[in-house]
Amino acid sequence: MTETLKSMIDHSPIGMVLFNDKGEVLCYNRSALTLLSMDEPLLKIEQFSDRIKNAFHEVLKQDQLAFRTGAIRFHFKHFYENDRKQTLLSISHDPEFMELEKIIHGSFDEILVTDQTGTITKISSRCKELYGVDAEELIGKNTIELEEKGIFKPSLTPKVLEKKEKVSCIQxxxxxxxxxxxxxxxxxxEGNLYRIVFNSREVSEIEALENRLHETEALLDQYKRELKHLKQIVLDKKEIVYKSNSMKQVYELAKKVAQVDSTVLIVGETGVGKGMMARYIHEQSSRKQHKIIEVNCGAIPDNLIESELFGYEGGAFTGAQKQGKKGVIELAEGGTLFLDEIGELPLHVQVKLLQFLQDKTFRRVGGGDLVQVDTRIIAATNQDLTKLVKEKKFREDFYYRLNVIPISIPPLRHRKEDIPVLADYLLERLNAKYDLNKKIDGEVYQTLLQYSWPGNVRELENLMERLFVTSEGKSITVSDLPEHLIEPKHSSTGLLVKNIYPLKQAVEEVEKQLISMAYETYKNTYKCAEVLEVNQSTIVRKMKKYSFLAGGKNHGNH
Structure with missing residues (x-):
């Protein structure tokens, strides 16, 4: 049994040395020699290091004592055997010590660990940079003593001992x-304070991190704004939506036309989407990398339209810029010029534009030199140009030069299968823009299909926005629709004749009342023409006839 016990102790990974009270070695095992890195027989305490010798003498005054040197743990404990005092030294290797040391010394923050009295047991190597003292010199020192010596101040240890919770300060x-x-x-x-762990970081580093954080947040805000802007661009960009075969044929033709530079004339009622068709042709063409410029010929006074289109030389007329100005034809170089309401173009300007369509050259107002540019012309009108030609209000040669490839867009009432898909698309865009989820009640579609839509797609677009804003709840119902949209099942003019009048007088009276009512409502002859489904020039002429206007061409303000 004695040999077995001796063999077990000798092969134990824990080193053991037994001393008597005089410091003489009574016995030891092989692991003790290995852990102490000694190769001579162990006879007495004087053979050991100063740290071990001092600990041996200290433990004689108390029950036990422990300390560490690097990854080696030393534990002294004395006891009595047959009334003789003996001291056992246990030596063990801590396999986790090096991992812990690497973690502490590899930390970006300075780490300092004390026992329950504030005495330092561990400290990272950053202490040299922060305090000007090596780690070995601080181990075993009390933090309060270091404060008194001016190594750092104030010491945080008293606050931790007092509050027994996490505290912080500037040191x-x-x-x-x-x-x-x-x-x-x-x-x-057992809930007793065992250690205090201090983490320290330079304030300048924290301020730098805060600055980088603020920069990152500002950059994030910028990205959010840009993303919102891009999202809005996507929302604002109208997609081509249709279901009808008639519109399918129109867009197939437009796609073919886009591949060549021929002049295009788009005809259709107000609000059918002539501008959108012009943009589609431009975007499908080889000119899409350049700009498309849109000009409403009916919105520019006669005396300014020529200089707006062709530009002018410096000093060409009173009020002209000294350096002159380029017209929209030049500004659209390489791209497309969309001339909306081409029927409103004055005759003398038609002549000049005809020349440009024939040889791509023109002269600026007040200039003598020919200017040559590569600009494609797309024109549009809601008027009957052939009728204007017969009335000598539109040049025949200009009409045939414009009408190389005509594209006629049917009104919404002639392609009613497009109404539901357009309504859904318009509502979807509004839902995405305002982050809502409104829907259209089934009965609403039937009402929309029965309406005549004099304002075409533009009227439908305005209606959907109105319903989106004014409807309560998540569904748009028939009760949300405006009264004028809910037409009676049996057609009626809404007129009541009580007396017999000459037919001509009756027609004129109704005509007068309708124009007066429309003008009182819209205050604009273009809008009056739109709702009454006639040309704007007709409205102006009738208003002169019935003494609503004193004279002169109307541009939308009368």
Missing amino acids: VTCTGKKLYVIGNPIFDD
């Missing part, structure tokens, strides 16, 4: 560093 070191320090108490299983 200044003897090297002039300013630190942000956090002290965190560690408790044992």
Whole structure:
């Protein structure tokens, strides 16, 4: 049994040395020699290091004592055997010590660990940079004593001991560093304070991190704004939506036309989407990398339309810029010029534009030199140009030069299968823009299909926005629709004749009342023409006839 016990102790990974009270070695095992890195027989305490010798003498005055040197743990404990005092030294290797040391010394923050009295047990190598003192010199020192010596101040230990919770402060070191320090108490299983862990970081580093954080947040805000802007661009960009075969044929033709530079004339009622068709042709063409410029010929006074289109030389007329000005034809170089309401173009300007369509050259107002540009012309009108030609209000040669490839867009009432898909698309865009989820009640579609839509797609677009804003709840119902949209099942003019009048007089009276009512409502002859489904020039002429206007051409303000 004695040999077995001796063999077990000798092969134990824990080194053991037994001393008597005089410091003489009574016995030891092989692991003790290995862990102590000694190769001579162990006879007495004087053979050991000063740290071990001092600990041996100290333990004689108390029950036990432990300390560590690197990864080696030493534990002294004395006891009595047959009334003789003996001391056992246990030596063990801590396999986790090096991992813990690497973690502490590899930390970006400075880490300092004390026992429950504030005595330093561990400290990372950053202490040299912060305090100007090596780690070995600080191990075993009390933090309050170091404060008194001016190594750092104030010490956070008293606050942690008092509050027994995590505390922080700004600390200044003897090297002039300013630190942000956090002290965190560690408790044992019985709830007693066991260790205090301090994390320190230079305030300048924290300020730099805060600045980078603010920069990142500002950059993030910028990206959010740009993303919102891009999202809005996508929402604002109208897609081509249709279901009818008639519109399918129109867009197939437009796609073919886009591949060549021929002049295109788009005809159709107000609001059918002539501008959208012009943009589609431009985007499908080889000119899409350049700009498309849109001009409403009916919105520009006669005396300005020529200079707006062709530009002018400096000093060409009173009020002209000294350096002159390019017209929209030049500004659209390489791209497309869309001339809406081409029927409103004055005759003398038609002549000049005809020349440009024939040889791509023109003269600026007040200029003598020919200017040559590569600009494609797309024109549009809601008027009957052939009728204007017969009335000598539109040049025949200009009409045939414009009408190389005509594209006629049917009104919405002639392609009613497009109404539901357009309504759904318009509502979807509004839902995406305002982050809502409104829907259209089934009965609403039937009402929309029965309506005549004099304002075409534009009227439907305005209606959907109105319903989106004014409807309550998540569904748009028939009760939300405006009264004028709910037409009676049996057609009626809404007129009541009580007396017999000459037919001509009756027609004129109705005509007069309708124009008066429309003008009182819209205050604009273009809008009056739109709702009454006639040309704007007709409205102006009738208003002169019935003494609503004193004279002169109307441009939308009368």
